[in-house]
Amino acid sequence: MDVSIVVPLLNESESLPELIDWIARVFKQENLVGEVCLIDDGSTDNSWEIICQLKEKYSWIKAIRFLRNYGKSAALQMGFQEVSGEVVITMDADLQDSPDEIPELRRMILEEDFDIVSGWKEKRYDPITKTIPTKIYNAATRALSGIKLHDMNCGLKAYKLDVVKVIEVYGEMHRYIPVIAKWHGFGKIGEKPVIHQARKYGSTKFGLERFVNGFLDLMSITFVSRFKKAPMHFFGTLGSLSFLTGTISALWLLIEKVYLSINGLPIDREVTEKPLFYLALTAVIIGTQMFMTGFIAEMVSLNQPDRNDYHIKSRIE
Structure with a gap:
């Protein structure tokens, strides 16, 4: 036709x-x-x-x-x-x-x-x-x-x-x-x-x-x-960036406090009173959740019947 x-x-x-x-x-x-x-x-x-x-x-x-x-x-x-x-x-x-x-x-x-x-x-x-x-x-x-x-x-x-x-x-x-x-x-x-x-x-x-x-x-x-085939590449990347950002921010606050204490300098506020601390904590939590979402999405993808359904253009046997 x-x-x-x-x-x-x-x-x-x-x-x-x-x-x-x-x-x-x-x-x-x-x-x-x-x-x-x-x-x-x-x-x-x-x-x-x-x-x-x-x-x-x-x-x-x-x-x-x-x-x-x-x-x-x-x-x-x-x-x-x-x-x-x-x-x-x-x-x-x-x-x-x-x-x-x-x-x-x-x-x-x-x-x-x-x-x-x-x-x-x-x-x-x-x-x-x-x-x-x-x-x-x-x-x-x-x-x-x-x-x-x-x-x-x-x-x-x-x-x-x-x-x-x-x-x-x-x-x-x-x-x-x-x-x-x-x-x-x-x-x-x-x-x-x-x-x-x-x-x-x-x-x-x-x-x-x-x-x-x-x-x-x-x-x-x-x-x-x-x-679709690798959802961890998306969720894992965003989760890792968020987790690392939060962790580095928290470490910065901790290092700052230790430095001030060692040098006898005044500490204006405790770490837990600073907004950056809560932003860092939020980033770590979001990063963990994104990473876990990636794992779940990978498990769902693994159970898809068409995960390895690849369309073949030609074949020689």
Whole structure:
């Protein structure tokens, strides 16, 4: 199969017929053998009825309906499990992503050998309350991940089939699929400027909380990607620094008191009356707790079934 299209959706009954007809025209024009996997993420409108009608018209449609709304990450992960095309393309169902981009995205994967090609909406038709936070979020993600993409969260992306079969998308990590893929060893990530169209039907399903959640998810994926296999490297380093800082401070106070006593100099305050003593004591306690957290995290990691689950690119026997 040439291409698989994964489309997560929530209450998009108005846009679905136009989207599927558009994809069908592209398949026909480019002579592509493909499939479209629609993931209904708990819609409360008549989206599922529309999907059933479309299935009667187009045999290459696959569809899954969630019992309730689980989120875009869950929908994408389910779609990735179902598809089988050599190139997998994701797009939103709101008609803001253009199916006309499919042939070029597919070509970049096959001919330029990218693992992932991410869309870049150079000209956006979103309100400023969405575009400004998005720019900040993308800048932070580039800085922390080292992946130089202008639009990390663009829903229009293309993947090699191997990529979607290896990565796991959960929580709200759909924003960071390139980061997850790079973590798994798929480091050739490209970018393509794509057409972004104004929303034709309905309204956005994401509120301002997405930016707070996005930042927290970025912290989470950065930590996990670096320290999942060896959490002691993180907690142990911070714990050791805190413990040493506290110990050195306490020793300094003790040496100072001994020096003053030996030389018969007046001692203005006892060691336990100085703020530095309590700061040193706090640092020692925090350092010990961080170190113990590292040990516990290592024990948890040792019991993970996928601790030694390494993805092999090739094998000779």
